[in-house]
Amino acid sequence: MSVWLPSAPCTPNACVEPAAPAAAAPRAVLRLTAVAVLVLAGVMLSPLGWGCPRLRGKIPAEWVGWWCRTIVRAIGVQVRFTGTAAPAGGLLLVANHVSWLDIPLLAAVRPARMLAKTEIRQWPVAGALAARGGALFIERDRLRSLPDTVARIAHALSQGAAVVAFPEGSTWCGRAHGRFHRAVFQSALDAGVPVQPVRLRYRQDGGGASTAAAFVGEDTLLASLWRVARARGLVAEVDVRPVIPPGTHPDRRTLARAAQPVTPEPARTHGLPCPRGSPGLRA
Template sequence: MSVWLPTAPCTPQGCGTHAGPAVGVTAAAARLLTGISLLVTGVLLAPLLSPLGAALRDRLTRRWARALLRAFGLRIRFAGAPFARRGGPMLVVANHISWLDIPLIAAVFPGRMLAKSEIRSWPVLGRVAAGGGTLFVERERLRALPGTVRTLATALSEGSRVIVFPEGCTWCGREQGRFTSAVFQAALDAAADVRPVRITYRTPSGARSSAPAFVGDDTLLASLWRVAKAGGLTAEIAVLPPIPAGSHTDRRSLALDAQTAVASDSANRPASSVHQWVKAIPASASSALTPS
């Protein structure tokens, strides 16, 4: 790995823990099988969504993402500011903990993800990502960064909603990394709003759980099984007020503003103390970007 790439101190051994209840092996296996089945269904149906209108495509994507999270036993809690389903171009930026972050954001903001190129080769998930219009970045090639920014700016200029994890790597959720500023240049170039969101995974008591964390040398299979075994998980997404286009003139101040918003106290409170605009839905990998 290149020395200039962002890194986190988190490891599966030190951070991949869950203080809540655990489910039995049979129930965990059933969750895993159901979840993988939904992923495969997403792969098969993704090409059929392309001809549909944007509103219908978004609605179906949100339903699929929520079903996938519920299949793994997670409750979903939405909190924070109301937002428009569709509108002008928008760069959605979030902290990054797990592969679960992707369907969690899709449950609210269906759009085009920016992900590391290695995800393209992942079994099942890679096909889902590519079929969903994911924009891939070669993190090891610093020279590819300007082209990635241009691609993002073009997508935004065409009216797309683009989702990015600017930390550049996954963290366990107890701490947050610095937001690298490169992607924010695309928002400036395209005159797009920036929408910060905060992702948190919680136990039944409301404490943070790092069982979903996909960090360090973790494998996708080990992470899938750890999530399937964890009982009472809630996936919480706090939608924060947008940063309007034109409010910043340089990418570094824009990145710092978004990072500060995501790390703010109001974003870190349990959802019970934050205005909830959507009722909680009961339960039935390291991606992203290059530094500035």
């Protein structure tokens, strides 16, 4: 892996704290079963809508949003949406990245094509669902492919699609955040479409920030699923910020800065900064 790829210093052992109080194991198993049923239903039904080019977009966005919110709620996470509705037409949705939960939460804001690393295509079930949903897969290890990736995103945007991207390039624990890298914003400039920032936060109901939902470092998807399913009172807050109209920023650097929903800061573990990882892609 290239040392120039974006990365975060957050790790499961250093940053992720088990949610307390935890739900009983049988309840957690029931939650995971419900999620599995919903996801498998989506895989089977996706050829009837979002996975078929001729039918893509025929399924009402409200249905897709309901399905995504139901997946998050089925695993025991409350969802709170605030802010501005996403407009129709070509749109680049950008958000800070904490968890795999971010994906259905942003799809609930507006059904969109996801910008995802190629490794996700190999994931069981989720990879097939992402591919059928029109995900734009990128090869993070090949920096030479970056211009082609930007061009493909710009083409999708110019055709009226919404595209979801996580410009931090890596997941963070939620108590610290990375900066938005600039490359993906060039596609919005080239296509002449608006950008809509979204801030994602995970909290314990009635308390402060929680890292139980974080999916960072060498954490496995199975371990993260179990941790979230065991969490009690976990709340996902989705703050949809006002749209940044096209033409209001002259270049991708200023556009990325304007879209940053939270101030980047070092990750901290037990009151001490986490060790820094590799520098991020500065394109």
